[in-house]
Amino acid sequence: MQLRYNYRAYPDVAQCRALAQAFGCARVVWNDCLRDRKEAHGAGLPYVTSAELSRLRITQAKRTEERAWLADVSAVVLQQSLRDLDTAYKNFFDSVKGKRAGRRVGPPRYKSKKDTRQSIRLMTNAFSVQDDGTVYVAKVGNLKAKWSRRLPAAPTSLTVTKHSCGRYFLSFVVDTEPDVLPELETDTGIDLGLSAFAVLSDGRKIDSPRFLRRAEKKLKRLQRELSRKAKGSKNRAKTRIKVARQHAKVADKRWDFHHKASTQIICDNQAVYVEDLAVSGLGRTRLAKSVHDAGWSAFVGMLKYKAALHG
Numbered sequence: 001m002q003l004r005y006n007y008r009a010y011p012d013v014a015q016c017r018a019l020a021q022a023f024g025c026a027r028v029v030w031n032d033c034l035r036d037r038k039e040a041h042g043a044g045l046p047y048v049t050s051a052e053l054s055r056l057r058i059t060q061a062k063r064t065e066e067r068a069w070l071a072d073v074s075a076v077v078l079q080q081s082l083r084d085l086d087t088a089y090k091n092f093f094d095s096v097k098g099k100r101a102g103r104r105v106g107p108p109r110y111k112s113k114k115d116t117r118q119s120i121r122l123m124t125n126a127f128s129v130q131d132d133g134t135v136y137v138a139k140v141g142n143l144k145a146k147w148s149r150r151l152p153a154a155p156t157s158l159t160v161t162k163h164s165c166g167r168y169f170l171s172f173v174v175d176t177e178p179d180v181l182p183e184l185e186t187d188t189g190i191d192l193g194l195s196a197f198a199v200l201s202d203g204r205k206i207d208s209p210r211f212l213r214r215a216e217k218k219l220k221r222l223q224r225e226l227s228r229k230a231k232g233s234k235n236r237a238k239t240r241i242k243v244a245r246q247h248a249k250v251a252d253k254r255w256d257f258h259h260k261a262s263t264q265i266i267c268d269n270q271a272v273y274v275e276d277l278a279v280s281g282l283g284r285t286r287l288a289k290s291v292h293d294a295g296w297s298a299f300v301g302m303l304k305y306k307a308a309l310h311g
Contacts, residue, residue: 133147188200
């Protein structure tokens with residue numbers, strides 16, 4: 001099975017510039033290829049193939065004055081951006097045809113440099129983990145990383161992401177074998193809620209930490225500061241980063257809580273049952289903020305992959 005392993009990265013000033021250029025080039029290729037397909041569809045022309053887009057929007061584009069700077073970044077970054085667009089289209093078509101489970105997926109959209117996340121994806125020919133613990137990224141250099149745990153096997157791909165709060169992350173995809181735990185005779189059902197985050201069938205309760213509610217006072221103060229700053233000013237940009245960092249702290253605490261709670265439940269039980277939740281519907285009610293704060297979907301997702309990992 002495939003798992004993702006995420007680590008914090010600490011690029012220097014020059015590497016930040018190189019990554020910003022890579023993010024921008026990947027975004028331009030995505031948008032150019034998406035525009036070609038949209039225009040072809042609007043004109044009643046056949047679907048533009050990936051091979052044709054690669055030739056027009058990558059190979060030939062590098063030879064033009066308008067897009068010559070595409071040659072300054074790794075070709076793998078550009079090719080993977082096109083492949084990611086293909087995946088987005090496949091998910092959309094499968095969703096429309098009913099071949100994809102879950103909520104309906106919309107068509108691919110244009111990307112903006114103002115998006116909350118910027119990312120590039122690389123295959124093994126464009127990155128490597130070095131003996132000194134740094135991660136080499138083609139045409140960027142050796143990135144310092146904070147290794148919270150070892151990779152269980154050689155990674156097959158790497159995604160480098162920059163969040164709106166200014167933090168960088170390395171996300172490795174690794175093929176690994178299930179780590180099956182000893183069989184148990186216990187199982188449990190989970191009732192997710194808001195007053196208590198979860199109530200197990202044996203009567204145990206997991207209290208709701210309400211991380212967002214606890215940070216609300218500081219967030220409101222920062223939001224007021226942001227609203228008073230002139231649009232386009234450096235002070236507004238600094239305050240926006242402060243707001244994003246506060247949201248990131250809340251998300252980190254919630255992520256850690258979900259991981260610890262889900263691991264404990266999986267290790268204590270042979271089978272786990274969770275009720276189906278209409279989270280999207282509840283997200284449109286007066287309970288929306290509390291539902292978002294609880295993060296039920298993320299928690300259930302962790303239960304699923306950990307159950308598969310540990311048998």
